[in-house]
Amino acid sequence: MAIRVALLSRDQIDKLPDRAREVVEYRKSGLSLNHIQGCPLDCAYCIRHTYGLWDQRVPRALMSDAQAAEEPVTHRYFQPHVTPVQVFNRATDPFLPVVRPHTLAVLEDLDERGLTNHVLVITRHQMKPEDIERLNQLQHIKLTLLFTYSGIDDKDVEPYPSSVAAGWKGEKQDD
Numbered sequence: 040m041a042i043r044v045a046l047l048s049r050d051q052i053d054k055l056p057d058r059a060r061e062v063v064e065y066r067k068s069g070l071s072l073n074h075i076q077g078c079p080l081d082c083a084y085c086i087r088h089t090y091g092l093w094d095q096r097v098p099r100a101l102m103s104d105a106q107a108a109e110e111p112v113t114h115r116y117f118q119p120h121v122t123p124v125q126v127f128n129r130a131t132d133p134f135l136p137v138v139r140p141h142t143l144a145v146l147e148d149l150d151e152r153g154l155t156n157h158v159l160v161i162t163r164h165q166m167k168p169e170d171i172e173r174l175n176q177l178q179h180i181k182l183t184l185l186f187t188y189s190g191i192d193d194k195d196v197e198p199y200p201s202s203v204a205a206g207w208k209g210e211k212q213d214d
Contacts, residue, residue: 044075044098044137052101059130062101063110069123069157070114072145074107075100075138076130080163083196098131098138108148123157124149134164143173150177161185 052060055076064071077095102110111117111124126145127133133142142160149158158180166174166184174182191197 043140044077044100046100046103051099060101062107063114064129065114065116066125069125069159070111070117071125071128072107072111073127073130074102074104074110075127075141078131078135080132080135081198095130098135100141104141104144105148108145108152112149112152112154120155123159125159125161128159128161132162132164133160134162134166134170139164139170143170146177146180146182147173150180153179155179155181157181157183159183159185161187163187 058064059076062072062074064073075098077098079096079098081096100107111122112119116122127138127142131138133139146158146160149156160182162184163186165186174184189197
């Protein structure tokens with residue numbers, strides 16, 4: 040069974056900065072869904088820092104995957120089959136081992152709704168054969184996967200190489 044991220048309590052969510060509490064964010068390029076926040080990679084350039092999450096290194100969920108999949112499709116700017124959706128692009132990597140099952144669950148939920156919207160997922164990780172099998176089962180959404188590689192060797196900017204991220208199993212990190 041896959042490791043899952045912890046679900047924050049209402050009190051914990053209420054203590055987050057305002058922007059970090061926004062699960063769906065409107066962007067010119069579509070809607071951005073981010074119900075899991077926190078990343079052990081700690082890259083200096085990460086956008087999560089602009090949301091007041093400098094020290095959030097352990098991924099945690101603001102709601103269940105089923106609730107999260109409902110958020111963009113009920114958003115006032117969402118149009119079925121039209122509005123692009125981005126998944127986990129501001130506060131964690133969608134294919135960290137502990138986040139991966141949540142990413143797949145959200146993609147499958149959106150697909151099961153019969154939506155043909157474009158869905159974008161950006162990651163630093165390699166796909167595993169079982170990921171590819173699950174993604175190949177998606178029938179409706181138009182999924183685009185982008186794989187990033189920075190080539191940055193400065194440990195102050197990018198402290199963890201991709202090999203560290205790929206091996207991270209969700210062990211407790213500093214909160």
